[in-house]
Amino acid sequence: MAYEYSAADMQRFAPEGPKGSLYDNTESDHRGVFSRDRARVLHSAALRRLADKTQVVGPQDGDTPRTRLTHSLEVGQIARGIGAGLGLDPDLCDMAGLTHDIGHPPYGHNGETALNALAEGAGGFEGNAQTLRILTKLEPKVLHDDRSFGLNLTRAALDAACKYPWTATNPDGTKNSKYSSYDEDAEILAWVRQGHTNDRPPMEAQVMDFSDDIAYSVHDVEDGIISGRISLNVLWDLVELANLADKGAAAFGGTAEELLEAADRLRGLQIIQGGADYDYTLRGWTNLKKLTSELVGRYVGAVTTATLNSNQPQLGRMHGQLVIPADAEAEVRLLKTIAVLYVMDMPAHIRRQNRQRDRINRVHDYITQGAPGTLDTIYRQWWEEAENNQQRARVVIDQIASMTESRLERTAKRASGLSGFFMG
Numbered sequence: 001m002a003y004e005y006s007a008a009d010m011q012r013f014a015p016e017g018p019k020g021s022l023y024d025n026t027e028s029d030h031r032g033v034f035s036r037d038r039a040r041v042l043h044s045a046a047l048r049r050l051a052d053k054t055q056v057v058g059p060q061d062g063d064t065p066r067t068r069l070t071h072s073l074e075v076g077q078i079a080r081g082i083g084a085g086l087g088l089d090p091d092l093c094d095m096a097g098l099t100h101d102i103g104h105p106p107y108g109h110n111g112e113t114a115l116n117a118l119a120e121g122a123g124g125f126e127g128n129a130q131t132l133r134i135l136t137k138l139e140p141k142v143l144h145d146d147r148s149f150g151l152n153l154t155r156a157a158l159d160a161a162c163k164y165p166w167t168a169t170n171p172d173g174t175k176n177s178k179y180s181s182y183d184e185d186a187e188i189l190a191w192v193r194q195g196h197t198n199d200r201p202p203m204e205a206q207v208m209d210f211s212d213d214i215a216y217s218v219h220d221v222e223d224g225i226i227s228g229r230i231s232l233n234v235l236w237d238l239v240e241l242a243n244l245a246d247k248g249a250a251a252f253g254g255t256a257e258e259l260l261e262a263a264d265r266l267r268g269l270q271i272i273q274g275g276a277d278y279d280y281t282l283r284g285w286t287n288l289k290k291l292t293s294e295l296v297g298r299y300v301g302a303v304t305t306a307t308l309n310s311n312q313p314q315l316g317r318m319h320g321q322l323v324i325p326a327d328a329e330a331e332v333r334l335l336k337t338i339a340v341l342y343v344m345d346m347p348a349h350i351r352r353q354n355r356q357r358d359r360i361n362r363v364h365d366y367i368t369q370g371a372p373g374t375l376d377t378i379y380r381q382w383w384e385e386a387e388n389n390q391q392r393a394r395v396v397i398d399q400i401a402s403m404t405e406s407r408l409e410r411t412a413k414r415a416s417g418l419s420g421f422f423m424g
Contacts, residue, residue, distance in 0.1 A: 011155050013191060014149040053108065054067070082211060099131055102134055103134055203322065225278050242260070262331040362416055368396050372384060
């Protein structure tokens, strides 16, 4: 049964009137409010910039690499399927998938680490908190009383985008490593979370979170196989597999034993053998596509069935808990381990990450020393309106986080004055 969303779920932070500029004797479209939310995200510049931001490998690595944008589209599609199966609003779940990485800076998690260090005096940097900041301020669409409300999404939409629905600092002064709101944006998060009685993410955010894990593990393994960085034959190499299980448990939780049992189950699937035999032929390509399709279906079906069979009285926003079967979770974790560690542990990748952090530091120094002249017009306005150095430092971080990787590299080259600095 479809969940009935309330008027409070559909409320927007800033009031909006009807659309103008219509032809006489015509009506505006009849989309629902969550369909409009999804469209606002889909048409945003912040989403388009993800086309030039690293997923696991860089946007220029190969002919068809997955970028943050293509990954987000896939997460949205998976979340849409799970949400529809559970009676949630499909557009709302899809939108949550589209937004889940929209706050990521250039170079993915490596860039996030670099900006967090640079933003220490301004309240830190966290990609999930930057997402809320983009949706509610930085992405220009709605102004009310000269204040930017970003895309001015509904309460339920913003809630669905917050998988860590708390601020950076707890009431007792302790700090969180993951959070969906900077302390300075606490007022916005409080408005979004009205009606919640605990810190559990809404159902739509739970769906988005596991959809991210599915896409990350399955699709990024596909990319790794195509690029030659990954071979599923590791599932039959028991010595290497044991080493991988230890690393996966340390990086992503659970136990090595659970990951080894997951490997046993995966080895028993015919599609896994087809993926292990990938050889760039037509048959190899179709087998690989079958592998990704069937694995996505395996995990979507598992979580949807388990949640529906859990006999929860209500599923929707503030009601319910997504049930992820232990076997499916362990398999996803093992595939994620394969996808990430075989790339991240490569010496060339580590050297590249060091260069990336140096570029971000150079651009930060360049913009800070030249501000406000080195800032884009929209950020320059916020810098000039800032009341203190901490707020001005946040504006600089906001601009760097918004950059595509190509633009950041051009800016870093300009700052360094060395034309050959970024070769390789």
